[in-house]
Amino acid sequence: MTLFLTYVLLGFSIALPVGTITIEMTKQGLKNGFMHGWIVGLGGMTIDLFLILGLYLGLASILSMPIIQVIMWLVGALFLCYVGYDSIKNADHDISLGGEKTSKSLFSSYKNGLLVAISPGNLVFWVSVFGTVLSDSFDRTNTGSFLLVGLGILIGILLHDIGLMTIVSTTRKAMNRTAIKWVTISAGFVLIGFGGYFFYQFLRSLHIF
Template structure:
C-alpha cells in the first residue's frame, strides 16, 4: 500500500504543472462542462498507459533512438498547431450552456490523444518511468510494475477530477464571451508549445543529422 500511495503522489506531481493536456482540458471543460474536459484527460491517460506498457515490453530503446525522437518533435509540433488553430478558429463555436445540446464526446477524447502525443511526454516516461521499472525488476517483484503503474495513473486521475470540478464551478459564472476568449488564449498557448516543439525538432535535426 505504501508503494501504491507513493506513486499516487508521483502521478499528482506529474499532472500538476500546466501542460498541453491541462490547457485542452480546461478549454473543453469551460465550453462544454465537466464530462467533456475529463474525457480530454482520459485521452491523455490513454497515451500514458500505452507508453507504460511499451516501456514494460522493452520499447524504451526504440523510443530513445535519435531518428524517433526527431520525428516525435515534428509530429508533436504539427498536432499542437492543429489543435491550437482549431481552438482559435472555433472559439465562439460549440459553447453550450445548461440545457443546450452538446457536441460528441469522441471529439474531446480525440483532442486529448492528440495533445498527449508530445516528445516531452515520451521523454518523461523513458527517463523517469524507465528508471522506476528497472528498480522494480531489481527487487524481483513481479507485481511492482502493476502497482507503480496504477499508482501513477490514479494520481493523474485524481488531478483531472479535481481540476474539472474547479473548472465546472467556474463555468457557471462565465458568459459566452468570456469562454470564447479563454478558448482563444488556450489556442495561442498550444501554438506556443508547438513553436517550442518545432524549435526542438530543428535543434535535434541539426545535432543528429546535419
C-alpha cells in the first residue's frame, strides 16, 4: 500500500508542470466546461496507459534510439505548431458560457486529448520522465508490482486532472466570451512555444547547437 500511495503522489507531481495536455485541458475546460476539459485529460491518460504497457514490453529501448528521437522531435514540433495555430485561428469558435449548451461533442474533446498526447515530442517527454521509474520498478519487483506502480501513477494523474478542471470550471463562471477567447489565443501561442522547444531539441539532436 505504501508503494502504491508513493506512486500516486509521483503521478500527481509529474502532472503538475504545465505541458501540452494541461494547456489543451484548460482551453477546452474554459470554452466548454468541466467535462470537456476532463475528457481531454482522459484522452491523454489513454496514451499514458498504452505507454506503460509499451514500456513493459520494451518500448523504451526503441524510443531511446537516437534516430527515432530525431524524427520524433521534428514531427512533434510541426504537430504542436499546427495545433497552436489552429487554437489561435478558431479561438472564438465553440465557446459556451455557463448555462449555455455546448455544440462540441465529448468525443471530439477526447480525440483532442489523444492527438496532443500522441505528439512524438510528448512521447519522448513521458518516456524520459517516468519511463526510467517504471523500468526500475520492473527490474526490482515482479510483474504485479510493476502494474501496481503504473496504476498508481495513472490515478495520481487523474487526481491532478480533476483538481485542475475544478479550478478551471470555477474560474470560467467569472469570465465572459472575450476573456475566454484571449485565453484560448494565449494557449495557442504557448503550444507554438512548445513546438519551438521541440524544434530546438531536434536541432540539438543533429548537433547543430
